[in-house]
Amino acid sequence: MTTHRLHPAHALRTRDVRVSFAGTEVVAGIDLDLRAGEWLGLIGPNGSGKSTFLRSLVRLVPRTGSVERGDGTPPGPTDLSLMPQSPELPPGMPVMEYVLLGRTAHLGWLSMESRADRRIATDVLRRLGLASFAGRPVRSLSGGEAQRVVIARALVQQSPVLLLDEPTSALDVGHQVEVLELVDELRREDSLTVVAAMHDLGMAARYADRLLLLERGAPVALGTPDEVLDDTLLSRVYHHPVRVHRLDGHLVVLPQARALHTPASAPIPLPDRSTPASPRSGQRDLGDGSQKPRSRKLGSAGPHEEVS
Amino acid sequence: MTTRAHAPTDALDEAADRAFRLSVPALLGCTALLLLAILASATQGAAGLPVEGVVRALVGALPGVDLTQTLTPAQEAVLWQIRLPRTVLAALVGASLAMAGAGYQGVFRNPLADPYLLGVSAGAGLGAVLALGFGLDLAWGPIAALPMAAFVGAVLAVTGSVLVARGSFRDPATLLLAGVAMAALFSATQTYALTRLDETRAREVLSWLFGRLATHGWGPVTLLLPYVLLAGAVLWLHARHLDVLRLGDDEARSLGLSPARSRLVVVAAATLITAAAVSVSGLIAFVGLVTPHLVRLLVGHSYRLIVPLSAILGGAFLATVDIGARTLVAPAELPVGVITAFVGAPFFCVVLWRRKADS
Numbered sequence: 078m079t080t081h082r083l084h085p086a087h088a089l090r091t092r093d094v095r096v097s098f099a100g101t102e103v104v105a106g107i108d109l110d111l112r113a114g115e116w117l118g119l120i121g122p123n124g125s126g127k128s129t130f131l132r133s134l135v136r137l138v139p140r141t142g143s144v145e146r147g148d149g150t151p152p153g154p155t156d157l158s159l160m161p162q163s164p165e166l167p168p169g170m171p172v173m174e175y176v177l178l179g180r181t182a183h184l185g186w187l188s189m190e191s192r193a194d195r196r197i198a199t200d201v202l203r204r205l206g207l208a209s210f211a212g213r214p215v216r217s218l219s220g221g222e223a224q225r226v227v228i229a230r231a232l233v234q235q236s237p238v239l240l241l242d243e244p245t246s247a248l249d250v251g252h253q254v255e256v257l258e259l260v261d262e263l264r265r266e267d268s269l270t271v272v273a274a275m276h277d278l279g280m281a282a283r284y285a286d287r288l289l290l291l292e293r294g295a296p297v298a299l300g301t302p303d304e305v306l307d308d309t310l311l312s313r314v315y316h317h318p319v320r321v322h323r324l325d326g327h328l329v330v331l332p333q334a335r336a337l338h339t340p341a342s343a344p345i346p347l348p349d350r351s352t353p354a355s356p357r358s359g360q361r362d363l364g365d366g367s368q369k370p371r372s373r374k375l376g377s378a379g380p381h382e383e384v385s
Numbered sequence: 386m387t388t389r390a391h392a393p394t395d396a397l398d399e400a401a402d403r404a405f406r407l408s409v410p411a412l413l414g415c416t417a418l419l420l421l422a423i424l425a426s427a428t429q430g431a432a433g434l435p436v437e438g439v440v441r442a443l444v445g446a447l448p449g450v451d452l453t454q455t456l457t458p459a460q461e462a463v464l465w466q467i468r469l470p471r472t473v474l475a476a477l478v479g480a481s482l483a484m485a486g487a488g489y490q491g492v493f494r495n496p497l498a499d500p501y502l503l504g505v506s507a508g509a510g511l512g513a514v515l516a517l518g519f520g521l522d523l524a525w526g527p528i529a530a531l532p533m534a535a536f537v538g539a540v541l542a543v544t545g546s547v548l549v550a551r552g553s554f555r556d557p558a559t560l561l562l563a564g565v566a567m568a569a570l571f572s573a574t575q576t577y578a579l580t581r582l583d584e585t586r587a588r589e590v591l592s593w594l595f596g597r598l599a600t601h602g603w604g605p606v607t608l609l610l611p612y613v614l615l616a617g618a619v620l621w622l623h624a625r626h627l628d629v630l631r632l633g634d635d636e637a638r639s640l641g642l643s644p645a646r647s648r649l650v651v652v653a654a655a656t657l658i659t660a661a662a663v664s665v666s667g668l669i670a671f672v673g674l675v676t677p678h679l680v681r682l683l684v685g686h687s688y689r690l691i692v693p694l695s696a697i698l699g700g701a702f703l704a705t706v707d708i709g710a711r712t713l714v715a716p717a718e719l720p721v722g723v724i725t726a727f728v729g730a731p732f733f734c735v736v737l738w739r740r741k742a743d744s
Binding site (some may be wrong): 164172 | 395397398401403404405521560598622623625626628629630632633635636637638639640642681685686687
């Protein structure tokens with residue numbers, strides 16, 4: 078079964094993509110050339126512009142610069158599908174209806190789903206092992222199930238590029254792997270291009286072909302996980318000493334000695350910082366005098382995501 | 386993957402088939418309710434009409450049907466000139482308000498929204514006061530001054546709200562607040578104008594404000610019908626947009642919908658239909674708020690079911706309630722808006738109570 082149009086031209090190219098909020102630049106010139114079937118991981122601390130960059134690609138925030146499909150034309154709503162960080166799950170909406178809403182951009186002016194649209198939805202649900210969930214309200218699903226349903230909705234959009242905004246941030250480690258494996262499987266089968274903002278650097282290294290490291294909206298490094306996950310570079314960008322280890326063939330990024338539960342009041346000497354740790358100890362806070370833009374959604378990250 | 390359950394194929398296909406579609410039993414049931422309400426309303430009143438005779442008259446009026454009529458000529462006259470116009474008007478007004486209520490609830494993603502939210506009621510009220518009390522003559526062709534003035538007032542008030550919110554259909558909260566402000570302004574003006582009227586005229590205005598269904602002939606029906614058909618079709622075609630909007634503006638946009646444009650169209654259609662209904666019937670409370678909720682209890686939350694079923698059930702509800710308005714204190718008449726509130730408010734309280742208990 079193919080749910081996606083296979084077309085070599087359907088990769089993505091961005092040139093000098095910039096986003097500003099109230100005079101502060103939060104995405105500062107991103108150039109990318111993505112192959113069909115490639116997985117790019119966006120990494121960087123909170124507020125580094127990962128989410129905003131993804132949202133700017135589908136014009137949810139105004140941007141400058143160019144975004145093109147491989148053939149040079151601008152992408153439409155059927156070319157990019159965004160899986161939001163915290164998707165809205167409307168009360169009383171069954172899974173089947175939720176997934177069918179993904180067909181919006183494909184419908185004619187009468188806004189009616191055709192037999193083909195319904196067929197695509199059942200195919201995707203079956204493929205994702207969600208067949209028995211079709212009648213359940215989306216609100217009644219567990220985190221992992223809901224995330225699969227959201228992926229199903231993104232898949233019925235049948236766009237060749239899948240944008241994932243921290244797809245696993247609400248999941249335990251088992252479900253994280255399950256969701257990421259699923260995305261990986263789908264992109265291999267359908268040559269989907271995946272751009273995923275990811276907090277967990279180890280997971281990012283494991284699934285992405287290339288990583289783009291952002292700092293205050295600007296690209297700092299772009300390359301394979303081996304190239305980008307560098308002790309010195311990460312320690313500088315994340316304002317915390319980290320070590321990159323190789324374990325069973327996987328890259329693992331470990332934060333150094335500073336315990337996660339250090340009392341907030343204790344001043345901790347850090348390479349780049351002159352101020353004490355924030356009250357949410359163990360996590361980088363944005364308002365630390367380093368003048369990082371605060372304009373993106375705050376509170377989007379759980380307390381232990383950043384340094385995992 | 387670990388948890389890949391497989392349901393029987395036909396169950397999944399069936400779910401896909403059912404999604405967003407009106408089930409035949411629900412549609413038939415609601416239509417039967419509407420017909421029953423119309424029949425009851427047509428037979429009950431100051432002069433009771435025999436049910437069988439009325440059924441024969443109604444069915445016999447269908448093209449190609451030939452039935453022996455049993456009504457006397459006087460009863461025929463009551464049925465066709467008095468009872469039926471009023472019944473049909475009640476059903477149309479109920480349908481209009483209920484559909485508009487569903488539309489507004491979808492636009493604002495708020496189940497407490499009702500058709501009067503953006504100032505329709507206050508605007509229509511002011512128009513009515515000016516027309517009735519001060520002889521402001523907006524009559525246009527066959528359309529009397531009061532409906533015309535009320536219609537213009539309602540549309541002006543909503544337009545005012547939209548302008549104050551700078552047309553920001555991206556930000557429904559601002560629009561809502563603008564509506565509150567505009568309604569307050571128009572209400573105040575209307576109240577002031579009322580105090581300047583003599584008692585007879587003030588009473589006439591008040592009875593209109595409480596909602597009263599006109600009793601003279603088919604005029605109001607022909608006035609309202611085009612709006613119901615046109616705006617109803619627009620609302621129905623945009624019901625899917627309202628379903629997408631339930632995902633929030635960002636997701637709706639990333640799915641290819643323009644939330645602002647969809648809101649503009651729905652608000653325009655809902656406002657027109659409300660203004661038209663209000664202009665012929667005055668302010669009838671609670672139909673627009675309660676009916677969509679009732680439909681949600683029956684068939685779930687998709688606006689593609691809520692909009693058409695609200696129209697049918699809203700019509701049935703108002704036609705039924707109007708029987709009470711005509712008969713409870715006969716030979717006098719209660720304002721129908723009073724009864725809708727009397728029935729609607731407790732019902733709504735029960736719904737809220739039970740919903741709270743469920744969650």
